[in-house]
Amino acid sequence: MIKYFVMGLRGFFLLAAKIWSFVCYCFKRQARTVIQHQTVRYEVIQLSPLSKHRLSMLKRKTLVLDLDETLIHSHHDGVLKPTVKPGTPPDFVLKVNIDRHPVRFFVHKRPHVDYFLEIVSQWYDLVVFTASMEIYGAAVADKLDNNKGILRRRYYRQHCHLAEGSYTKDLCDICSDLSSIFILDNSPVAYRNYQDNAIPIRSWFSDPTDTALLCLLPMLDALRFCNDVRSVLSRNLHLHRT
Known part of the structure; x- marks a missing residue:
């Protein structure tokens, strides 16, 4: 009788341990999710008079x-x-x-994209350039803009150039002054003729912990102060090759 009681007690503790481990796992997972989605802020420091004067002498990029x-x-x-x-x-x-066929697109926003757009729109004139069809690209841009008027200029597939089976983007169609324009794109093929005017970024699909956009903010903050973006971005050529 005592033997069965001990066996039952052992089984109870084993079950309780497994339940407790599962509860701890769920708690840690939820805590990690909360931490990952906490509001992140990039400290935009007020410019000094000298910095303001420097910017006033430069063309807005x-x-x-x-x-x-x-x-x-x-x-x-x-x-x-x-x-x-x-x-x-x-x-x-x-x-x-x-x-003429209805299609539903399920769209996922890269982490921190709304905050990214809010910040960089204060520093630069923003232009959307996608190789997607206009009917889709325009709808996505409208959602990202959210009636803020920061993504008014847009270019779509019909504005791309088809070469060797791939769509490329001609930055000269947007601005003839290549010293004051650059592109953020995950596809090196899209800007292969303008590598000195490009910032590569890894492709994003679903990783909720991605911080690539946030990591770009310090560089973008500084880049607006240079005379020619190519003097800085040309040093990233090794990243385009990878």
Whole structure:
């Protein structure tokens, strides 16, 4: 009788230990999620009189932004193997007609993209340049702009150049002064003719811990003070090759 009692007691403690381990796992996971999604701020320090004078002598620069896998990631109804973990809710859903067929796009915003756009729009004139179709790209840009008027200038697939089966983006179509324009894009092919005017960024699909946009803010803060963006960005050529 005592033997069965001891065995039952041991089983109870084993079960209780497993339940406690699972509760601790869930708690740690939830805590990690809360920490990852805490509001992050880049301290924008008030400029000194000398810095203000320096900026006043320089032409305001233009930052060209790609959409897919740079600022957002999306998949549509017909995707057999979505790159986003099943059950992950999209930030917004777009319903567009392509060739008279209704298509739903489930769009996920790169972490911190809203804050990124809020900050860099104070420093640069922003331009959206995507190789996607206008009916889709315009809808995504509208959502990211959110009636703030910071993404008014937009270029789409019809503005790209098709070369060797890939779409390339001609920055001269946006601004003839290449000293004051640069592009943020995950695809080196898109800006292969303007590597001195580009900031590479790794493609983003679903990682909720991604901080690539935040990490760019210090450099973008400083880049507005240079005479020619190419004098700085030309030093990143090794990143384009990787």
